[in-house]
Amino acid sequence: MIKFIFDEDLPVISHGHGVFVYDTNGRAYLDACSGAAAVNLGHGDPQVLKAMSDQAERITFANRGAFHNEPSERLADRLSALTGYPYVFLCNSGSEAVETALRLTLQYWQECGQPQRSHFLSHAVSYHGATLGGLSLSGHPQRRRVAKALLHGFNELIPPYAYRFAQGRDDVAFSSSLLDDASRTLDAYGAGAAGVVVEPVGGAAGGAITPPDGYLPGLAALCRERDVPLIADEIMCGIGRTGTMLASEHWSIRPDMVVVGKGLGAGYAPVSAVLISRNIIDTIAAGTASVTGGHTYGCNPLGSAVALAALDAIESRGLVDAAAERGSQLRAGLEDLRQRHDVIGEVRGLGLLQGLELVSDRETRNPGDPIGSLTHTLIASARDQGLLLYPVTGGINDAVLVAPPLVTSAEEIDLLLRRLDAALTAMRRTSRCRT
Ligand code: PMP
Numbered sequence: 001m002i003k004f005i006f007d008e009d010l011p012v013i014s015h016g017h018g019v020f021v022y023d024t025n026g027r028a029y030l031d032a033c034s035g036a037a038a039v040n041l042g043h044g045d046p047q048v049l050k051a052m053s054d055q056a057e058r059i060t061f062a063n064r065g066a067f068h069n070e071p072s073e074r075l076a077d078r079l080s081a082l083t084g085y086p087y088v089f090l091c092n093s094g095s096e097a098v099e100t101a102l103r104l105t106l107q108y109w110q111e112c113g114q115p116q117r118s119h120f121l122s123h124a125v126s127y128h129g130a131t132l133g134g135l136s137l138s139g140h141p142q143r144r145r146v147a148k149a150l151l152h153g154f155n156e157l158i159p160p161y162a163y164r165f166a167q168g169r170d171d172v173a174f175s176s177s178l179l180d181d182a183s184r185t186l187d188a189y190g191a192g193a194a195g196v197v198v199e200p201v202g203g204a205a206g207g208a209i210t211p212p213d214g215y216l217p218g219l220a221a222l223c224r225e226r227d228v229p230l231i232a233d234e235i236m237c238g239i240g241r242t243g244t245m246l247a248s249e250h251w252s253i254r255p256d257m258v259v260v261g262k263g264l265g266a267g268y269a270p271v272s273a274v275l276i277s278r279n280i281i282d283t284i285a286a287g288t289a290s291v292t293g294g295h296t297y298g299c300n301p302l303g304s305a306v307a308l309a310a311l312d313a314i315e316s317r318g319l320v321d322a323a324a325e326r327g328s329q330l331r332a333g334l335e336d337l338r339q340r341h342d343v344i345g346e347v348r349g350l351g352l353l354q355g356l357e358l359v360s361d362r363e364t365r366n367p368g369d370p371i372g373s374l375t376h377t378l379i380a381s382a383r384d385q386g387l388l389l390y391p392v393t394g395g396i397n398d399a400v401l402v403a404p405p406l407v408t409s410a411e412e413i414d415l416l417l418r419r420l421d422a423a424l425t426a427m428r429r430t431s432r433c434r435t
Contacts, residue, residue, distance in 0.1 A: 011383075016043025019408050021388070029383070032404045032416050033390035037203060037236045037353065039267035041313050042405040048268050051309030052302065060302040064294055071304035075273075078311055082245055085258065085275035089291070090299045094235035094261035095129030097272035098197075101231050101257050102133045103293050105195045108229065108280050111287030117194040120152075121185060125159040125395060127204040128197060128233050137197050140205045142394025154197075157182055160211030161202075163346045163357055163365070164397065171212035178211075179218040186226055195229040195256075200247040201350050203236035207392035207399030208355025210348045216251040229256035229280065235272065236353065239263035240314050240406055243324030243351030250350060256280055263406075266310040271303035319406040326413055327351035330402065333417035341424040343374060352406060358398040367398040374398040381430070382423040387416065 011023035019042045020028050034040055041048060055071060062069040076088040089104070091097045102120065109117040120137060122128065128137040132150050135143060139155035158165055158181045166174040186193055200216060202209030223230040232255040237247035239260055244250055246258055257280060261272030284291060297303070314320060331347065334354055338344040345359035358374040360366050368374035372393040378400055379391045390401035404416060 018042040018044065019405050019412050027386065029386050029388050030404075030412065030416055030419060031388045032382075032402050032420075033388055034263075034403055034405045035267050036262070037241065037390060037401065037403045038262040038265070040239065040241065040263040040319070040406045041266045041268075041310060042407045043267075045266070045268075045313060045407075047313050048266060048306060048309045051305050051312075052268060055302050055305035058301070061297075061300055064299045069299065069301045069304070071301045071308060072299040075271075075304040075307050075311075078308060079260075079273055079275060082311070083258070083275055086278050087276040087281040089274040089276065089294075090304065091261075091272045091274070091295055092270040092297050092300075092303065093129075094233075094259070094272050095131040095134045096295055096298070097235070097259045097261055097274050098129045098134045098137070098233060099131050100293065101197070101233075101259050101274050102137075102195075104257065104274065104276065104280060104284065104291070105229055105231065107287070107289065107291070108283050109194055111283050111289075114191065116192055119189050119192045120154045120195050120197055121157055121182075121189070121193065122155050122197045123157045123159040123199075123202075124155050125161055125206040125209065126155060126199055126202060128199070129235075138205065140395055156185055157196075159202075159206065159209060160215045161206055161209045162212060163348070172214060175212040175214040175218060178215055179222065182219055183222050186222060186228065193226065193228050195231055196223050197231045197233055199233045199237065200250070200253075201237040201242055201353055202355075203353070203401065204390075204392060205395050206355075206397065207357060207401055208349035208353050210350055211251075213251065216248070216253050220253040220255070223256075231255055231257045231259065233259050235259055235261040236403075237350075239311075240320040240323050241351055241353050241403065242349075243320065243327050245320055247350065264307050264310065265303060266306070266313075268310065269303040269306040270297075271307045314406070317407070323351040323406045326404075326406075326408055326410065327354070329410060329413050330354055330404070330416070333413065334402065334420075337417065337421055337424060340421075341428070343378075343424065343427065349402075352403055352408070354402045355392070356400050356402065358400070367396070371396065371398060375400060377427050377430075378423060381427040382420065384426065385419040385423045387419040387423060389420075 122137040136152035265271040392399035
């Protein structure tokens with residue numbers, strides 16, 4: 001038995017169908033967090049399974065150093081056509097893709113004759129991956145802890161997290177104070193600043209942190225003025241989840257690189273990608289070294305075929321628009337639950353990436369005591385009601401993500417909300433906290 005940090009009593013999964021998964025005792029759960037915000041098409045999608053088995057029968061692996069392969073070439077072209085980024089680097093996990101974006105940025109600066117630019121900046125509440133570069137960017141105390149001897153402290157920017165950092169300022173004033181801070185920090189690093197990495201809508205740290213409207217365009221402008229690349233980590237919020245193909249589109253920003261994963265393979269295969277702008281790639285291409293540092297399974301035909309089928313499904317079924325529409329329904333329902341359950345301090349997010357901030361007291365906005373206890377109680381209570389939520393723990397707050405698959409029907413959203421209501425009610429009965 002593999003020992004994880006998670007709950008010892010986790011059920012054992014048996015199978016899945018649509019937005020439901022089943023354990024080996026036959027219990028059904030509505031998967032309101034798409035596994036880990038990845039299973040955007042639900043389980044058992046026939047179109048994806050067919051593409052997967054067709055590709056598996058042909059070939060599953062090709063050594064990138066020896067062959068191009070058609071599915072990966074087509075996937076790169078498809079992602080370029082969908083997003084307008086001319087170059088695509090394919091990896092497997094989100095963390096690998098974040099590392100790749102960091103490495104490409106360092107290579108870009110070396111080709112620009114400024115190799116001293118090696119310091120990245122990211123938000124103090126953020127998650128960018130479990131590898132050392134990703135963790136160096138991450139504002140997530142628990143996940144940083146064991147690796148801290150090898151980490152950089154890139155996570156310096158004040159997060160665009162109004163509920164805990166605005167201190168009563170409205171969105172405009174908060175946004176401008178964040179930009180003042182970012183501008184000062186960038187200037188402090190001066191010619192050492194390599195890049196800024198942001199989650200347009202946050203995920204695993206904080207829980208669906210959604211910046212005030214002026215912030216990301218302002219940050220993009222600060223980066224442009226200083227010629228510092230802006231990298232959007234859209235591993236959780238990209239590929240349609242927030243109601244636009246890329247979450248950056250909500251603010252009409254065009255980062256120099258965008259990292260996508262999770263929903264790209266929709267949970268059917270590990271596949272991720274770095275989308276790279278012309279400026280970065282042309283500088284690298286004109287330089288002294290080729291792009292290095294791929295991974296054994298990067299560009300594997302099976303993962304690429306799955307991602308192509310997932311993108312086909314998203315486009316042909318209009319799932320980006322569906323995420324916006326179902327997202328509005330979900331948001332309205334969550335706001336309604338907030339009216340009736342004091343434990344919900346705030347509802348935030350975009351499309352089908354919604355977060356509930358949990359508090360022990362609405363006035364003081366205190367999280368659980370200890371921090372994490374409210375999250376764990378709600379996760380367990382929801383599981384008892386046949387509902388899976390994504391826990392946000394290990395940081396400064398208590399929160400859960402509600403991020404169901406993009407294929408969730410209106411009736412299934414209603415069912416999700418009813419089960420969540422029941423879970424919140426049961427939590428009030430069983431815990432001492434005032435909910
Ligand atoms: N960045 C973000 C924004 C993420 O949400 C995650 C995963 N939760 C990662 C990076 C790391 O991705 P992976 O777990 O696939 O390595």
